[in-house]
Amino acid sequence: MTTSQTTTQNLLLLPGDGIGTEVMTEVENLIKWLERNSGAKFSIETDLVGGAAYDQHGVAITDAAMAKAEAADAIIFGAIGGPKWDGVPYEHRPEAGLLRLRKDLDLFANLRPAICYSALAEASSLKRELVEGLDILIVRELTGGTYFGEPKEIVTLENGQKRAVDTTVYTTFEIERIAAMAFELARKRGGKVHSAEKRNVMRTGVLWHEVVTATHAAKGEGIELHHILADNCAMQLIREPKQFDVIVCDNLFGDMLSDEAAMMTGSLGMLPSASLGMPDPETGKRKAMYEPVHGSAPDIAGQGKANPIATIGSFAMALRYSLGKAKDADLIDNAIAATLERGLRTADIMQPNMREVSTSEMGAAIIEEMDRLSA
């Protein structure tokens, strides 16, 4: 047994609102399975976030929950929000809980895999042969660039016209750390990184290109690096998505490219994500939060219709990137693929001649496949 299998690891579960609580139940079942079957030991904390925290404490996340988040080896987040909290003060709206977690933990890297399971290739808007077996990872810088740069304002000019400004700012340090992470991740995958920017028209693109090139020379040994203009990258993703392995880009381009890549894989209910911080200088551990891309889905909440695969996939990412359990992560990913091959579908990915199942039936079927695959 490796050290990571015998050490107790601290998980913080933040189910949140709406379907967040329903899909998190399926993750809890997986955790129990791993404890029973793979020698893993977890210490589990749970807390409120979003509207649920506001109802109980008047804030979207408490300081006590933040302290648990600081101490956790990995945070698994469900979803937040819903019409019930439309009228709460802006600073306490459910999203404030998520934003505080990202900001206080300095989660600067957002990882969005786009994986197309062969059983779901028909659900993609692209042809089967283009997407079947697709496995790409978009690494998006999450705390800098156009969404945070100052000045950011709308001013009224003397002639009565208005003038709006967003500022795109990046420093060497910010680019270096996201590039280094992309190389580190590519080393565990296909060994190829595309760096997407707009150096032809943006000064931040020129610096991005320069720093990524220098970081590659320093930390990218053995990794194939390609520079690509972000607009061309958007086109190439549609033309021939399987040419990509890891794509690294800034906050704005990453927002667009990750949603574009996501749509090749079928449904929102299938999309996991991770947000990672800097490694701790003493322990080397990164702060990390794992969450499905989808929201709290108020339209189906409480009906057992939510697809739990995005959250289960997010938990598998936690095993892979924070908990040193790549084998268990592979087992979960293979069990998801096998369950889909068996023809089980939640309503959002339902296809002709398949069997529609509930959230808990999908979770249980994935666990059955884990039993079978590990027997």
Ligand code: NAD
């Ligand atoms: P949403 O992602 O909640 O839902 C969009 C559509 O996709 C809905 O029809 C929903 O039923 C469906 N869907 C989403 N996840 C699904 C799943 N796992 N299984 C099956 N179907 C699924 O987005 P929305 O409707 O725009 O927002 C609802 C609430 O969620 C809002 O309050 C919004 O602010 C919040 N939100 C939260 C997050 C987050 O927690 N990270 C992200 C997006 C939206």
